[in-house]
Amino acid sequence: xxxxxxxxxxxxxxxxxxxxxxxxxxxxxxxxxxxxxxxxxxxxxxxxxxxxxxxxxxxxxxxxxxxxxxxxxxxxxxxxxxxxxxxxxxxxxxxxxxxxxxxxxxxxxxxxxxxxxxxxxxxxxxxxxxxxxxxxxxxxxxxxxxxxxxxxxxxxxxxxxxxxxxxxxxxxxxxxxxxxxxxxxxxxxxxxxxxxxxxxxxxxxxxxxxxxxxxxxxxxxxxxxxxxxxxxxxxxxxxxxxxxxxxxxxxxxxxxxxxxxxxxxxxxxxxxxxxxxxxxxxxxxxxxxxxxxxxxxxxxxxxxxxxxxxxxxxxxxx
Amino acid sequence: xxxxxxxxxxxxxxxxxxxxxxxxxxxxxxxxxxxxxxxxxxxxxxxxxxxxxxxxxxxxxxxxxxxxxxxxxxxxxxxxxxxxxxxxxxxxxxxxxxxxxxxxxxxxxxxxxxxxxxxxxxxxxxxxxxxxxxxxxxxxxxxxxxxxxxxxxxxxxxxxxxxxxxxxxxxxxxxxxxxxxxxxxxxxxxxxxxxxxxxxxxxxxxxxxxxxxxxxxxxxxxxxxxxxxxxxxxxxxxxxxxxxxxxxxxxxxxxxxxxxxxxxxxxxxxxxxxxxxxxxxxxxxxxxxxxxxxxxxxxxxxxxxxxxxxxxxxxxxxxxxxxxxxxxxxxxxxxxxxxxxxxxxxxxxxxxxxxxxxxxxxxxxxxxxxxxxxxxxxxxxxxxxxxxxxxxxxxxxxxxxxxxxxxxxxxxxxxxxxxxxxxxxxxxxxxxxxxxxxxxxxxxxxxxxxxxxxx
Numbered sequence: 001x002x003x004x005x006x007x008x009x010x011x012x013x014x015x016x017x018x019x020x021x022x023x024x025x026x027x028x029x030x031x032x033x034x035x036x037x038x039x040x041x042x043x044x045x046x047x048x049x050x051x052x053x054x055x056x057x058x059x060x061x062x063x064x065x066x067x068x069x070x071x072x073x074x075x076x077x078x079x080x081x082x083x084x085x086x087x088x089x090x091x092x093x094x095x096x097x098x099x100x101x102x103x104x105x106x107x108x109x110x111x112x113x114x115x116x117x118x119x120x121x122x123x124x125x126x127x128x129x130x131x132x133x134x135x136x137x138x139x140x141x142x143x144x145x146x147x148x149x150x151x152x153x154x155x156x157x158x159x160x161x162x163x164x165x166x167x168x169x170x171x172x173x174x175x176x177x178x179x180x181x182x183x184x185x186x187x188x189x190x191x192x193x194x195x196x197x198x199x200x201x202x203x204x205x206x207x208x209x210x211x212x213x214x215x216x217x218x219x220x221x222x223x224x225x226x227x228x229x230x231x232x233x234x235x236x237x238x239x240x241x242x243x244x245x246x247x248x249x250x251x252x253x254x255x256x257x258x259x260x261x262x263x264x265x266x267x268x269x270x271x272x273x274x275x276x277x278x279x280x281x282x283x284x285x286x287x288x289x290x291x292x293x294x295x296x297x298x299x300x301x302x303x304x305x306x307x308x309x310x311x312x313x314x315x316x317x318x
Numbered sequence: 319x320x321x322x323x324x325x326x327x328x329x330x331x332x333x334x335x336x337x338x339x340x341x342x343x344x345x346x347x348x349x350x351x352x353x354x355x356x357x358x359x360x361x362x363x364x365x366x367x368x369x370x371x372x373x374x375x376x377x378x379x380x381x382x383x384x385x386x387x388x389x390x391x392x393x394x395x396x397x398x399x400x401x402x403x404x405x406x407x408x409x410x411x412x413x414x415x416x417x418x419x420x421x422x423x424x425x426x427x428x429x430x431x432x433x434x435x436x437x438x439x440x441x442x443x444x445x446x447x448x449x450x451x452x453x454x455x456x457x458x459x460x461x462x463x464x465x466x467x468x469x470x471x472x473x474x475x476x477x478x479x480x481x482x483x484x485x486x487x488x489x490x491x492x493x494x495x496x497x498x499x500x501x502x503x504x505x506x507x508x509x510x511x512x513x514x515x516x517x518x519x520x521x522x523x524x525x526x527x528x529x530x531x532x533x534x535x536x537x538x539x540x541x542x543x544x545x546x547x548x549x550x551x552x553x554x555x556x557x558x559x560x561x562x563x564x565x566x567x568x569x570x571x572x573x574x575x576x577x578x579x580x581x582x583x584x585x586x587x588x589x590x591x592x593x594x595x596x597x598x599x600x601x602x603x604x605x606x607x608x609x610x611x612x613x614x615x616x617x618x619x620x621x622x623x624x625x626x627x628x629x630x631x632x633x634x635x636x637x638x639x640x641x642x643x644x645x646x647x648x649x650x651x652x653x654x655x656x657x658x659x660x661x662x663x664x665x666x667x668x669x670x671x672x673x674x675x676x677x678x679x680x681x682x683x684x685x686x687x688x689x690x691x692x693x694x695x696x697x698x699x700x701x702x703x704x705x706x707x708x709x710x711x712x713x714x715x716x717x718x719x720x721x722x723x724x725x726x727x728x729x730x731x732x733x734x735x736x737x738x739x740x741x742x743x744x745x746x747x748x749x750x751x752x753x754x755x756x757x758x759x760x761x762x763x764x765x766x767x768x769x770x771x772x773x
Contacts, residue, residue, distance in 0.1 A: 093743060126558050133584040180737030182447040208733065210753070211447040213746055221742045228740065232713035239706045248584045249595045250513070250694035252702060253504070255400045257361040267354040271347045278343040304361070 003062045007122075010055040011076065011114040017048040018079075018107040025099035038096045045083050045090075045099065048106065052080040063124040066137040072122040074144065075113035078301070081148025082106040085226060089152055093222040095215065097163075101155040135244035142240060143262070146233035150269065150297050153226030157290035160219040164284060167216075182211055220287065224276065227290060231269050238262050261300040268296050340418035349412045356408070360399035363391065372397060413501050416494045424494065428487045436477035437724040440733055446724075448749050449735025456756050457725045457732055463752040464723060478725030478734075486740065489716030492708055499705030507698025509533040518546045519602030519688040523569065526592075526693065536695070542576070543569050544587075544594060549689040551599065551650050562596050564689040591695050598690020601629040601647055604654070605683040607672075608633065613683050618647065635676040643675055650687050656680070721745050 021044030028037035055076055059067035067073040086102040127136075213221065241259065242252035253259065272293060275286040339345060364371065372388035381387045395402035443449040452460075457478055461471045469480040512532035518524050524544045532538060547565040554560045561582050568577035568589050579587045586595040601618045608614065618629040626648065634642040643664065644657040652669030658676070667673040672681035723736035734753070738745035 094747075126554055126556075126560075128559070132561065135584075180447060180739070180742065181445055182449070208443060208449050208451045208735075210450050210746075210750065213742060218743050225741055225743070228717050232710070232717055235713045236710050239710055243703070243706065244584075246699065247586070249597055250586065250593055250692050250696075252699070255360065255365070260357050260361050264354045264357050267350045267357075271350040271354075274343050274347050274350065278347065281344070281347075 003058050007055055007058050007062075010051050010058070011110070014048050014051040014055065014076070014079070015107070015110045015114045017044055017051065018083075018103060018110055021045055021048060021099070022103035022107050025096060025103045028096050029100045041096060041099050041103075042087070042090065045086055045103070045106075048110075049080060049083040049087065052076050052083070052110070056080065059124060065127060066141065067124070068136070068140045068144065069127055069131065070121065070125060072113050072117055073124070074140075075109050075117070077141070077144050078148055079106050079109040079113065081145050082109065082151060085149045085152035085230075088229075089156065089222050089226050092225060093218050095218060095222075097159055097215070097219065098152075098156065098222070101159045102152055105151060105155060133244060133248065135240060135247070139237060139240040139244050142233055143237035146230045146237050147297050147301050149226055149230030149233055150265070151294060153223050153228075153230055154290050154294035154297065156219055156223035156226060157287040158294065160216060160223055160287050161284060161291060163219060164216045223287070223290060227269055227272065227293070231266075231273065234262070234266055234269070238266060258300070258304045261296075261304045265293070265296050265300045268293050337418055337422065340415050341422040343419075346415050346419060349408065349415055353405075353408055353412065356399055356405055359396060363396050363399075365400070366398055409501065413498055416497055420491055420494045424487075424491045428491065431481075431484060431487045431720055431722075434472075434479055434481065434722065436472075436474065436479055437726055437733075437735070438477065440726070440728065443724065443726065443733040443735040446735035446737055448737060448746060449733065450753060452725075452727075452732030452734050452756070454727060454732055457727050457734075459756055460723075460725055460734060460752060463755055467748060467752070469721070469723065476727040478723070480723040480725075480736075481721065483718040483720045483738070485715045486718035486720045489712050489714070489718065492712030493716060494712075496705045496708035496712055499708065500702050503698040503701030503703075503705055505698070506701060507533075507696040510535045510537075511694070511696040511698065512536040512538055513695075514693040515597065515690065516693065517598070517600055517602075517688050517690050520546055520549045520686050522546060524594075524691065524693075529693070538695075539590065539592060541571050542590070544589075544691075545569055546689055546691075549599065549687040551687070553651060557651075562599055562689075564596055564691070566594065591697065593694050595692040595694065596689065597692035599650075600627075600688045600690065601650065601685055602688035603686040604631050604645055604647070605686065606633060606645075607681040607683060608635075609679055615686065618645075618685075621646070633680065635678045635680075641676060643680070645682075647685060650685055652682075652685060654682055654685075719745065721748075723749070 021041055024037055024041045024044060028034065028041060031037075056067045056073065059073055063069070068077055082102060083106050086098060086106065089102070090096070090098045238259070241262070245254065246252040268289065272286050272289040275281045275289055364375075369388070369392060372391055376382055376386060376388040376391050378387045378389070381390075391397060395404070399405055437443060457476070461473055461478055461480070464471050464480040467482075469482045471478065471480040473479075510533050512526075512529040514526065514529040514531075516524055522545070524546065526538045526540070526543075529536075529538055545567045547567055549562075549564050551562055552560040563580055563582050565580045566578070566587055567575045568587075570576050577587075577589055581587045581594065581596050583596045586593045588594075600620065603615045603617045605613050605615050616631045616633060618631045621628045621630045628646055628648050630644055630646045632642050632644050636642070641659065645667075646655045646657065647653070654667050654669075655663060656665040656667060656673070656675055658664050665673045665675055667680065667682050669682050669684060672679050674680075717740075719738045719740035721736065721738035721741075723734070726733045736745070736749055
């Protein structure tokens with residue numbers, strides 16, 4: 001069938017493009033002066049994103065339902081989500097360091113789907129009765145998007161930890177608005193008039209110039225913003241699952257391992273968001289929590305299915 | 319000691335000791351992470367198994383990690399983490415912390431954001447990281463640029479204040495409030511609701527006499543019942559189960575039908591606060607005719623110790639019951655296997671067909687299914703759903719960054735500065751764009767300071 005051929009072509013393409021993209025980002029980080037690399041990296045991510053979107057669309061056409069019913073589809077949806085979240089984070093930060101951290105993860109996920117997963121696991125199978133609901137699309141897709149966004153946020157926190165290794169730093173961005181205030185040592189009080197701004201200066205006023213964010217502060221803030229985006233998605237995904245469960249079998253919460261781990265993920269990132277506004281906890285400590293969140297998301301996404309128990313155990317090979 | 323003398327002491331304890339401790343963010347983080355940690359324990363240790371299971375898997379010697387014997391495990395309640403008193407206490411403490419935090423932190427923060435002030439001193443701008451000096455006459459241009467970017471701008475004399483994203487200050491309050499609603503709703507549900515699971519053969523009637531679980535305030539209905547008219551399974555062409563269906567009638571006290579509905583998975587029946595869900599299924603009986611006998615209905619039972627679920631029944635082939643065959647079915651598609659006394663497969667027979675076995679003609683008339691219904695009444699659901707709705711709105715609102723910009727013009731020159739509480743990077747970009755759009759004078763930009771020295 002041509003759709004199957006197309007799918008095989010697309011998943012291998014996505015893998016190859018992501019491999020190239022990752023190398024471009026790494027090369028760009030190692031040799032910042034090389035021209036064009038930034039643009040090529042972004043273009044690679046966009047292409048991989050479109051290839052995976054086409055792959056999922058082809059599966060949707062073929063099976064007739066939203067392509068999130070088995071591990072293969074779910075892996076490519078996740079990888080697609082990571083590339084999408086990457087593009088958002090890159091546009092927000094304007095830093096190519098984002099790709100250094102996100103490209104290998106997107107690559108790893110698509111490699112697992114395209115190369116490791118046995119052929120028989122890729123076929124789309126008919127949905128079991130419990131999954132025949134519009135809530136499937138709502139719940140599972142929002143959950144996957146939240147995983148992807150939170151992963152990118154966590155990766156940026158890890159990148160922040162690497163960039164600031166051995167330093168102590170002040171945080172910018174939290175709901176109470178720590179940061180935003182000038183660090184006194186940095187106040188530009190140079191009395192020497194500068195060319196072009198003479199009109200501003202008199203002997204009585206000090207020059208006041210904006211104090212820009214550092215690279216570390218930018219990474220940290222974008223990490224915070226991505227987690228801030230993933231957290232509502234996770235909340236909505238969990239609630240959609242709860243409402244679905246209540247409509248389908250009468251209980252919005254049953255402490256099933258998967259939903260418990262979704263709650264654990266939610267709690268860890270809630271702790272991160274609160275750690276940012278706690279005096280004495282600012283600096284690298286919240287980023288460590290966010291970095292831990294990366295592992296927690298993975299346990300929630302795949303690890304729980306290793307237990308093979310509960311309501312979410314179908315459609316997997318473990 | 320009278321009551322009046324205790325009260326001031328209690329008040330002081332409340333205001334100076336208890337409330338600050340409850341509102342302490344470190345306590346909130348500790349609670350969040352402890353709930354997470356104990357939840358992890360609940361997913362690692364099998365929950366709700368019989369004691370024998372824990373005796374076998376968590377022996378006294380050698381104890382797991384040197385201490386986790388089955389006695390310790392069961393004693394602490396780690397076999398049912400989510401319903402232990404200490405886990406529920408943790409949740410209640412969490413609710414108290416949420417409430418305290420809302421009143422001591424979030425509402426004051428909202429008030430502070432609400433009651434903004436113009437900056438009238440140059441030194442106020444020096445405190446802001448993103449602040450710069452302007453040329454006289456640039457402030458109106460700033461106001462226009464801010465309005466274009468969605469700011470609400472307030473101007474008076476030589477002052478300017480602009481803000482956007484105030485909704486981001488409301489968000490966290492809504493999040494905390496909605497979580498309290500969800501906690502309250504779930505408590506109400508567990509006290510005032512009931513739950514039951516029943517296997518009802520086709521044609522029989524379900525009553526609610528002995529629910530599996532019931533809250534102390536639960537009202538179990540006695541004035542109506544539900545009849546299972548029919549249960550069936552639809553299969554896909556390749557033999558997979560497509561969907562389970564139960565045709566149900568709600569009967570009043572006089573056995574009169576008051577409601578009729580066919581339910582399936584994801585499509586329950588609701589009546590007077592009680593919901594019936596399609597949860598399970600089984601084979602209740604097989605209808606057979608032996609030689610010229612009338613149709614006999616023989617119950618079928620689940621056979622244990624075999625892979626998958628299989629139902630079986632025994633049919634005598636001698637009038638003194640000295641011999642017979644076992645009929646076995648694995649689904650309602652109509653295929654039955656017949657085994658003799660030695661356990662040897664002797665025939666397969668389909669519904670509506672007959673087969674000669676041990677000298678008799680056995681005709682299978684039909685298989686009677688039974689439907690597994692989950693019955694649930696949870697009066698807390700409306701409250702929980704309200705909490706869900708507000709929580710979703712709250713977390714989305716919390717994404718917005720509350721950005722504020724101040725401007726001042728003095729006889730010496732102008733000042734512009736601003737800050738935001740979440741999106742520092744985008745706010746910085748926005749403000750720099752506004753500044754670079756001002757044609758009269760380019761603001762000088764300081765080089766990025768090293769992050770390590772900012773402490």
